[in-house]
Amino acid sequence: MWERIRRVAASDRISGLIMLGFALAGLVLANLPWTAHLFETISETQLAIPYTNIDLPLGHWAQDGLLTIFFLMVGLDLKQELTTGSLSNPKAAAVPMLCAVGGMLVPPILFLSVTALYSRFAPPGPGLEQIANGSVFSFSDIAQGWAVPTATDIAFSLAVLALFAKALPGSIRAFLMTLATVDDLLAIILIAVFFSSLNDWYWFLGIVVCAVVWALLVRMRRVPWIAVGCVGILAWVMMFEAGVHPTLAGVLVGLLTPSREMYGEASPRAERYHDKLQPFSSLLALPIFALFATGVHFDALTPALMVSPVVVGIIVALVVGKPLGIMITAWVTTHIGGLSLPRGLRVRDLLPASCACGIGFTVSFLIASLAYTDAELSAEARFGVLMASLIAAAISGVLLHRQSQRYEAEQASETEGKRSLEAMSEQVTTLSDGTQSVTIEAFTQEQLAQIKARKLREKIRQRRHDDRT
Template identity: 40%
Template sequence: MTTFDTREPGFGTRLREWVLRDTTAGILLIVAAAIGLIWANTPWREAYTALSETVVGPESLHLDLSLAKWAADGLLAIFFFTVGLELKHEFVAGSLRSLRLAAVPILAAVGGMIMPAIIFVGVVVAFGATEALHGWAIPTATDIAFAVAVLAIFGKGLPKALRLFLLTLAVVDDLLAIIIIAVFYTAAIHGLWLGVSLAAVAAFAFVVRTRRARWWILIPIALVAWAAMHASGVHATIAGVLLGFVVPAVAIHGEHHARTHDYVEKVAPFSNGIALPVFAFFSAGVTLVGGDGPLAVLGQPVVLAITGGLVVGKLVGVMGTTALVTRLTPLRLPDAIGLRDLMPIGFLTGIGFTVSLLIAELSYPAGSDQSDGARIAVLLGTIIAATLAALSLRWSASRARSRDMNEDGLPDVDTAPITGDENWADD
């Protein structure tokens, strides 16, 4: 007689599944950022500053960092590890394995990074604030977790192909942002430490391919790679990307799933539930009260430059590039996606948040003239872009769709709708 296990999933399983949902990561980011911003503008803001500036870590290893710095350099490396896993999966078994299929979102991502940078440079030069030019890359980034969360909440009923298009575009965006951080935001490189880090990554790549890749071996190797990368002068989050990228993206040793899939399931709950919210909490805490008041911060040229880049630059870059490519070349949008869908996609890519905040901190260190203005601009641009994305998603969902949205001459077949229950482990 066959028996079935009818027991309810345990609390830990339910919590993990909840954290993995597309909607959860965005909600946690918003709540954490709101707490940080509100606390930094209350009568108890000195306590927030003291907490952010609390130094922990061994001085002998040059790891005596403030809690805010640990969040940016340490916890965010965990998020970038999941980014590396996603990149590896997409290149080997996902949407980036075929250049023909991925060409349109790749080009859209490039256009969506060039136009915000142009707007940023144009605004700061027009206002004569050339000392702020170092922040040109701030509005080029997209927060993949936040953007997908907005799509999951407000894009119900639209085809799932739209989610895959956004993920592909955002993954390419993340890859380009990683390259920008490594190339343009590294002041000096210490070759010996960089070599140690790369050697540790190579050791990680070897161990992670063995039949039994033990966590108690992998984690110490990963910590060495991270610490050495930090000491090399290259931003430590790059180590996270490299470690994720060397994980096998195809099933090995008779396993049912690729290890990239298994590791995303294990690491993404911690990344979405702890690493990203803690980083958002410390990065969003801009004090607007006191001093010269909020108008002094909001009146900085970088605020208009970053906000305009995120809201206008991303939209024009993504929509304009895609329209040109699909009209002037044989390339077409993926099945079930039309040009009208690119307006909400363009606004979704304007949700810079996590990576934009990171680049803002690299561009303008704490205490610099543009530091607070850049961070508040990222928050403001993200809020505006997310709001416009939500409105345009509902508008698009309310309109009838043709049988051939991408105008390739064939009826659409990939029309399964977004339900809001999608999660990271499904990708």
């Protein structure tokens, strides 16, 4: 049974659909008349840790507590990628790394531009903006959500890739994984810098002590798991008390875990721990977080919600801004910056995958709850993230499917050409005078045209690649 659970958790497609199902369930349960009150009661039930100042409702425990497992996975994955993975070779990973930066810079610009247009031209008047429930806020209040559309959800984007792009080359998947990994790192830095309110210095001293003890314990030949668990919980408490978002404790201890083989082990500890934690993250932490993150009650789910400045700004930023930033950066770095993509991959081939990067979801939900102190603004921001993610998933799904079909057609054409070459046979006959005659089957005009077209495509690709390098 445990092996089956691990296989389900390891499937980007299944785990992504489970998380989406929980997100939609949260939105429905929080707004149906006969379930809204019960859902709100459960979400607001307080749970405290004895002898500490930590007293949070269950909804916040899902965000600040359970989500730490996901961030621990991110930390372990980052450490492995930085040591032996795609990020260990900066030259090879330069283009997707820079594309991740471009994909995080353009969405805030578009979000602020859209909301500024609402502030200037839409009612109730200059400098003011009205959201779906009729409440009026200043442009500066709305602009606090600039960071919401910056993050990419790696699990969902890979799930879309797995669903619609089975025939795509591995270089596109590798590009998307590298980009999303760097995107996660940048989102972590953004949360730490812009959404932390620092408290007394001695809490940070406690964080350092926990980090050192963790690093020592996980490097022992026999890891004392009870002690490691206690240190991890203490690091989380220290982060919370220090004013830093506590989920970043998971990233910190993940980055301190060994990512190379030790004591004759068959695989690195960071990789093994990542695999063991995956079922808890994919099937427990993320679905429950998505349930409470989207479980926000609206006064009325009306069409006015879809034209709210916050919702429209986030949709435009994620659906348009993400792929726009990635594609512009990819073109500039390859055509002007002198960098190159993997052989056979062109900038235009990245468009479907870059559209998948508009799926914000997990980290965007978290930033939405941190960016806005007003509950209604936070609710609209999370609704905007959900709508933008669904739209981006639909667009990227269609584009990836078409791209996958094109690659399948090209592969079929090449396979047919090879078969034609293999089918060519020599027929040897002996004449009456003893002379041997060799007859070779000729190509048809259609076969010759296919071979010439294939060779021409290969020459063009090689020439483009040589020009770039």
